[in-house]
Amino acid sequence: MSATPVLAPVKGRAVPMEQVPDPVFAQLMTGPGAAVDPVREVVDVVAPVSGKLFKLYPHAFVVLTAEGVAVLVHLGIDTVQLKGEGFTTLVTEGDELTVGQPVTIYDVPAIEAAGRNPIVPVIALDKQAADLVLSGAVGSGADLTPTDTLFTVNG
Template sequence: MKVLTPVPGTVGPLSDAPDPVFAAEMVGSGVLIDPDRTPGVAVAPVSGKIAKVHPHAYAIATADGTGLLVHLGIDTVKLNGAGFEIVGPVKGEVVAGQEMIRWDPAEVAARGLSPAVLVCVLDTAPGSIVSDLLGQHVETGEPLFDVPEAAAQRGRRRS
């Protein structure tokens, strides 16, 4: 399964996240994007069903049940939605590349918070997601990484 880039920026390892839970990949394996410091819109990295939307984060379950989380910034929950605007659906289906949240990473940084964007495949083992794009700049909607079948199986929610 291909995962698209939700925001433009430079790709880094999730271990660089300035949050110990994400850095240890306890939520799931993935990558960090140091976003461009321009206002923009974060998009859905995959097609699927909206599992949860907050002003600073959203989770999507693919048709096969694999869950993906996009988290905009670190500790941005403390902003209580200030500086974020939900522009996509909050329930139902979403298509890869569909706009989800409007935000300004420079504004997040100006408030003393990290604007790092975390893209995690939920419930996957640390190190199971690898991107060939580490250190490279990516644009919104470009392929970010593939989810290996073994990781996808582990990341599928069990009913």
């Protein structure tokens, strides 16, 4: 059985998915994972895993690993309504990414100024909660850097 570590895509505080202020994420409708409440500055959002950039939007992206794990990074709540404002993409859909590679520049203060919550849910698509092992940082609300493991996907 393989284990895929999923790293924090931004610097900030680890948050359990159930505490994300959006029922679609909090009730795990998109899948299990964890979130990061980002620092309140302009930050690089990095690939949480290595793999192919399967989907890219200004406010979200999906990376598909060689093992077939799809990881969604969603920048903020209801940020699709901002039509790309506050986000600068640095890569192209279809690119091969290495873990830690910058994907998007995220203007967290601009997102808050637009009245949106900037929290960053990170989701293992097509997985069950039982497939994930959350890092201790998630339960304790610890501060993370983009080199810290957020959770591990087994299987």
